[in-house]
Amino acid sequence: MPADLNPIDNAKFVAARRAVDFVEDGMKLGLGTGSTAAWMVRSLAERVRDEGLRVTCVATSRRTAELAVGLGLDVRTLDEVKWLDLTIDGADEFDTHLNLIKGGGAALLQEKIVATASDQMIVIADAAKEVAQLGAFPLPVEVIPFGWRTTKALVEETLVSMDVIGREVTLRMTGDQPLRTDGQNHILDLHLNRIGNPRQLSLVLNQIPGVVENGLFIDICDTVVVGHPDGRVQVRDINSGRFDEGRVALPPVENIFAGQD
Structure with a gap:
């Protein structure tokens, strides 16, 4: 070392x-x-x-x-x-x-x-x-590449009714290309600042078509x-x-x- x-x-x-x-x-x-x-x-x-x-x-x-x-x-x-x-x-x-x-x-x-x-x-x-409360770190959400812009719009719409402060959603990039995970999916980063109810948010995000999994481990x-x-x-x-x-x-x-x- x-x-x-x-x-x-x-x-x-x-x-x-x-x-x-x-x-x-x-x-x-x-x-x-x-x-x-x-x-x-x-x-x-x-x-x-x-x-x-x-x-x-x-x-x-x-x-x-x-x-x-x-x-x-x-x-x-x-x-x-x-x-x-x-x-x-x-x-x-x-x-x-x-x-x-x-x-x-x-x-x-x-x-x-x-x-x-x-x-x-x-x-x-x-x-x-x-x-003290999760959310300062952007919440990653893994989504399939097909229709990812639609998935992003659905995520943004969903966040309106969630107990969060920020609602900016960005596609994670590597250079000038979207990042690909080991599963060949994309990552959306949710800039929420504070997550009031992590359990609820995790359940709701995973019901959105196109979302594979989210980064909340409850x-x-x-x-x-x-x-x-x-x-x-x-x-x-x-x-x-x-x-x-x-x-x-x-x-x-x-x-x-x-x-x-």
């Missing part, structure tokens, strides 16, 4: 490293997508290498699969594995009820499928991702691991109400993280 990480990366790293402590030998694991999840994949690979853990992994995106395979992890498809013991993933926002906004990395559909096919979901995040996350730049880590379990705090030491440069982005 580079010695000159910025404070946010330090926080992401310690959260990821602590979350990997929940992994046990023989587990079937879902691997999330995003910068924090990438630290988790590297930490998991280090445990597999050093402790001889046997784990079977299902990736939530092509880029996570490529990283995991490159680090020597056993990656299978969800159809092969069928059900998972644990999924560890990041989040763009989470609230006190551990409801999430995900999809900043454009992998929300596969992330939600994998998370709901797991006995447990652990979210890893830096402290800045915790919010009642899916069981535990959140929050990292801080100074190495402190907090673990909150929504089911037991447990709250633990500890510290993760930053490792020396000479380890599995050397040479990684």
Whole structure:
């Protein structure tokens, strides 16, 4: 791991490293997508290498699969594995009820499928991702390319009756072309500022023709691991109400993280 990480990366790293402590030998694991999840994949690979853990992994995106395979992890498809013991993933926002906004990395559909096919979901995040109310981060909605402008208009019309502040909807681009997800769909980003009723909004959005899935993860996350730049880590379990705090030491440069982005 580079010695000159910025404070946010330090926080992401310690959260990821602590979350990997929940992994046990023989587990079937879902691997999330995003910068924090990438630290988790590297930490998991280090445990597999050093402790001889046997784990079977299902990736939530092509880029996570490529990283995991490159680090020597056993990656299978969800159809092969069928059900998972644990999924560890990041989040763009989470609230006190551990409801999430995900999809900043454009992998929300596969992330939600994998998370709901797991006995447990652990979210890893830096402290800045915790919010009193969801919505400051734009809510991603995955839509099929066919008729996406009509779908966008229907989403905008639906937002008029929802408990939100903003209603701007934008098509996510990559360069001058619409972004394509792993499923070859588009992403609409909903700039809502505040979501008063996430459960209602999630249900209503998914009824709109053309919408594949939205980035609201309601009642899916069981535990959140929050990292801080100074190495402190907090673990909150929504089911037991447990709250633990500890510290993760930053490792020396000479380890599995050397040479990684």
